[in-house]
Amino acid sequence: MSKKKRIIIIGGGAAGFFAAANLDENKYYVTILEQNSDVLQKVKISGGGRCNVTHACFDPRELVNFYPRGNRELLSVFTKFQPGDTMDWFETREVPLKIEKDNRVFPTTDSSQSIINAMINEVKNKNFEVKTQVSVSEIIKQDEDYLIKTKQGDFTADIVIYTTGSSPKSVKLIQNLGHKIVEAVPSLFTFNIKDALLKDLPGTSFENAEVSIPSLKTEESGPLLITHWGLSGPAILKISAWEARNLAKLKYNFDIEVNFISKPISEAEEELKDFKNSNPKRSIGQSKIFDVTNRFWNKILEINHIDAEKQIANLSGKEMSLILENLCAKKLKVTGKSTFKDEFVTAGGVDLKEINFKNMASKILPDLYIAGEVLDIDAVTGGFNFQACWSEAWLISQHLNSN
Structure with missing residues (x-):
């Protein structure tokens, strides 16, 4: 042998x-x-x-x-x-x-x-x-x-x-x-973002969101999480992994667009109008229309100076489009990354x-x-x-x- x-x-x-x-x-x-x-x-x-x-x-x-x-x-x-x-x-x-x-x-x-x-x-x-x-x-x-x-x-x-x-x-x-x-x-990192919409909401999660980086023509979907420093969750980690080299070249400074409810604006607009027609007397702040937390919904109203007590029937066209933009096409500036140790x-x-x-x-x-x-x-x-x-x-x- x-x-x-x-x-x-x-x-x-x-x-x-x-x-x-x-x-x-x-x-x-x-x-x-x-x-x-x-x-x-x-x-x-x-x-x-x-x-x-x-x-x-x-x-x-x-x-x-x-x-x-x-x-x-x-x-x-x-x-x-x-x-x-x-x-x-x-x-x-x-x-x-x-x-x-x-x-x-x-x-x-x-x-x-x-x-x-x-x-x-x-x-x-x-x-x-x-x-x-x-x-x-x-x-x-x-x-x-x-x-x-x-x-x-x-x-x-x-x-x-x-x-x-x-x-x-x-x-x-x-x-x-x-x-x-x-x-x-680095691959698999979370995005550092300072934005009024995310402030004071760490722990808020979205079951299925879409995140895109327009300059790289790329998008990912999946669960999303607001953290103390910005955004995390599978949708962010996936996009960070696939674009690891490109994001390093951008020195981790770039714009993203988030659709928190994974619905096209036109579809979300229909839902908002239907709700408005069938519940005209409901206050905007108490209206549960989309699959987001109450705190997040009210934060959208607050940063756009929409009175949460106002009846939904009195919601103006401009206010509607502000709400929809924040839900379905929110532009955010990423200014760095944080890594999971x-x-x-x-x-x-x-x-x-x-x-x-x-x-x-x-x-x-x-x-x-x-x-x-x-x-x-x-x-x-x-x-x-x-x-x-x-x-x-x-x-x-x-x-x-x-x-």
Whole structure:
């Protein structure tokens, strides 16, 4: 039997651990090097400590629509390992999962520790080594193998799996090996907006709003939330992810238009007129016409100097159009961004043209595999970033196991 090969996995996060958990211990000696004192730290804090493992979307063609960068490349990856496979993997290892009503998938324990334990046990059972607080300073390709230099001593490997996440230092290491890097910019952020309409209304939410950035000819819809600093919620996060590069170029100063009720002005005008005709004596402030909170409705009246006590029959044409404009076509100025700390995601990383997506191998160097957030792939929130990690890691392990 041929000699066992040595694999070093650099980075003990989701992709690194999942690759190790699926590698054949009869073929390989595997060592995971993690620079922090704990492995799987992002898995631990994700989903508020519950771990949003994946998303219940089982059609690869649909799934790739949640990835602003990497959607084309991931299609073939997801045809080989998709969320249903992830769910099977954990469930066969005694981690039951549940699908919540927004299709996010969590362990039924509501604790990320269940997910962490499943992977750690798998790696332990294979007698693979996990070394924490080992920070890699350099990777050198030698004739037959790789030399991995760390302050804790040097390691040699026949094969390197690089799954470090997207920290600037780890991107630099891979760049030094000859890989081209697409510069990182923030993705998934909320918009800072100062506007009288939003003032004093943090916590107010809209079930389905439309947000557009006219200068970029782009729009998104979904739940929207007013915060202390401006606007957040899925509609904003989605548009920030898809337009991450363009918004960085605009230095986060741009105009948006919001339709809080997702209805064309003409349709909203009809509803307002119908209500006015059938409830002429109702005061404007007490009129529940649209699906918005009472506070938000009254804030529209207040900033447009419309007397809330006035009977709706006496609403002038000008006042009507002011109300409709604020509801369906409110122009707002964005003057910056705020980032979710625990959901922090960047757009950028290793150029995807240099990766073979059949097995996640580097096209630049032999026996080097790259997966996870260090690649120029990112997704909106909801378990998609993890799913990319699981699928990529699975491809690496299956390819190496079949060699």
